[in-house]
Amino acid sequence: MADEQGTEARPNGRKVREGIVVSAKMDKTVVVAVVDRVQHRRYGKTLQRTKRLYAHDDAHDAREGDRVRVTETRPLSKQKRWRVVEVLERAR
DSSP states (O other), X not given: OTTOTTXXXXXXXOEXXXXXXXXXXXXXXXXXXXXXXXXXXXXXXXXXXXXXXXXXXXXXXXXXXXXEEEEEOSOOSSSOOEEEEEEEEOOO
């Protein structure tokens, strides 16, 4: 699973992923939907698996619909394990 689309490992060993912000209603927290393409073991059909990651956005920079890059970090709360690194593309 190391060759998943949108996942790459940095020299520090932390995962970096790209996704779409689906909620920015919390204070300093955004919800990022990350889509992974996985092949079914038996049938070989390509499936899309979506994960919702809670990410820390200290600068309140990301808005709903933006495409962002997030990186793995230490646990910041019960569900937050990711941090917004940059906004790649703004929503229209």
